[in-house]
Amino acid sequence: MEQYINPRLNDIQISGIRRFFNMVNQYDDVISLTIGQPDFYTPDHIKQAAVNAIQYNRTTYTPNAGILELRQAIEQYVSEKYGLSYQAEEEIIVTVGASQAIDATLRTILTPGDEVILPGPVYPGYEPLIKLAGATPVYVDTRGQDFKLTAKQLEQSITSKTKAVILPYPSNPTGVSLTESELRGIADVLKKYKLFGLADEIYSELVYTGNHTSIAQFSDVRDHIIVINGISKSHAMTGWRIGFLLAPSWLAKHILKVHQYNVSCPTSISQYAALEALTNGKEDPSFMKEEYKERRDYVMRRLSGMGLDYVVPDGAFYIFPKFPMDGMTSFEKAVQLLEECRLALVPGDAFSTYGEGYMRLSYAYSQDTLKKGLDRLEAFLAD
Structure with missing residues (x-):
């Protein structure tokens, strides 16, 4: 068979x-x-929040996009940390880790024959999801640029089939990030060619020089950007499987359809733990x-x-x-x-x-x- x-x-x-x-x-x-x-x-206070969720019988289905309190906490969190503005009700989806957010996004924006640009070397989890959506990964060699994808390299790699570029910074496996000016250059290319940018920012809280900069801070390309983040790496919660996705409302409503039929919703217990992490555990x-x-x-x-x-x-x-x-x-x-x-x-x-x-x-x-x-x-x- x-x-x-x-x-x-x-x-x-x-x-x-x-x-x-x-x-x-x-x-x-x-x-x-x-x-x-x-x-x-x-952290203990996060674990206790999960225990409380069980004891108070918060063990039912939640809204597909996640409990509203958690989405509101995410809205406040990304605003305070990164200067991003996303509305809890229509632009934030709580996912089963960042990986499921990436999968749901790619299945929403890609069609067979599309191309997605990746900065190589890169985390190996993207290519299979791109291929499963019927699209083709196109790697750009960043070794001569200190492992940073440049606006010039990006523009030179674009074809008539290019649909999106993945921006995994801080990077796995290299640990490098992009500066605000480097991101501005890439944003200009996304705008010029009307491409999606999937910004995987799961390591955003682990930046050692200054603060993390998100490409979504540039308002003129907000409609082009999907931000993926979560609490696995920042709060030592890999097994809780809570990520979140930020996208403009017109796009988020379509991603939510894929998410809904894929997982219904993340586990309620983990969502309440995440709520504690993003409110009382911000630091x-x-x-x-x-x-x-x-x-x-x-x-x-x-x-x-x-x-x-x-x-x-x-x-x-x-x-x-x-x-x-x-x-x-x-x-x-x-x-x-x-x-x-x-x-x-x-x-x-x-x-x-x-x-x-x-x-x-x-x-x-x-x-x-x-x-x-x-x-x-x-x-x-x-x-």
């Missing part, structure tokens, strides 16, 4: 990150610096961010001491050093690291062909784990 499934699935594989992570589990005594999973616990990310910054600085010092080149990450909790490959692929080198010194880093080619020759190191781990892992890396390179 397999021959009768959707043929588009034949070109889609399990994420390279997950495939390598599953391989790591087959080895003993491994120091893994692979997964982008905060090593902090969800919870601050201490986590400071800790990540210390870890980042430590990792950079160690990598520099090993002679490895990297672009300084100014957000998220990843660094993407260039590696001596000795004629190997990134995957082969990662396997060698795993087998010879029991250290796991994600091979760069998991993030498109433009990640070849690099490794992603996540510093969302304790200082002790980072030290042990980097000691092993240093010994491996010295060998």
Whole structure:
């Protein structure tokens, strides 16, 4: 019967990150610096809000777009944090994590034959969703631009089939962000060619120099932009699966149709936890961010001491050093690291062909784990 499934699935594989992570589990005594999973616990007051939701029987379906109180909290939150103006009733949708928000958006705006521009190297979760919608991912090589998509590169990549560009900043896997002026240039291109911009800003609260800037702040392209965000990374709530989507009302009402028939609504219990996070827990990310910054600085010092080149990450909790490959692929080198010194880093080619020759190191781990892992890396390179 397999021959009768959707043929588009034949070109889609399990994420390279997950495939390598599953391989790591087959080895003993491994120091893994692979997964982008905060090593902090969800703050207690947020967990208590979830307990209260259960005790007070807030366990029924909610409105498809999410409970109004949470959407109002999101409206206030993005206004205070990023200067964005979205109306809770018509322009905000609460989703099952940022991933489901991305899926619902792409299925709304894409039709077979469309093209979507991606800055490579990039998180591998976008390409499969683009393909499932019948569209084609078009990668732009950002390695020579410190992993930043430029307005010039974007414009040169546009064809008659281009429908959208994905702006995943701060970036996974590189940790880089775009400045306000860089975003302004990209906004001008989106406006000129009437393209959608999907801004995946899930790491917006983990920016180490200044504050995060969203492309949605430019009012003249507001109708072109869909902002994806959530609380997984900012509040150490990956398992709660709450994201949110911001879009102009004319577009949000169509995305809501896809969302409605896909999941009905996010779990009510998690929504009440998220409400607590975005009201009484607005500053919870601050201490986590400071800790990540210390870890980042430590990792950079160690990598520099090993002679490895990297672009300084100014957000998220990843660094993407260039590696001596000795004629190997990134995957082969990662396997060698795993087998010879029991250290796991994600091979760069998991993030498109433009990640070849690099490794992603996540510093969302304790200082002790980072030290042990980097000691092993240093010994491996010295060998």
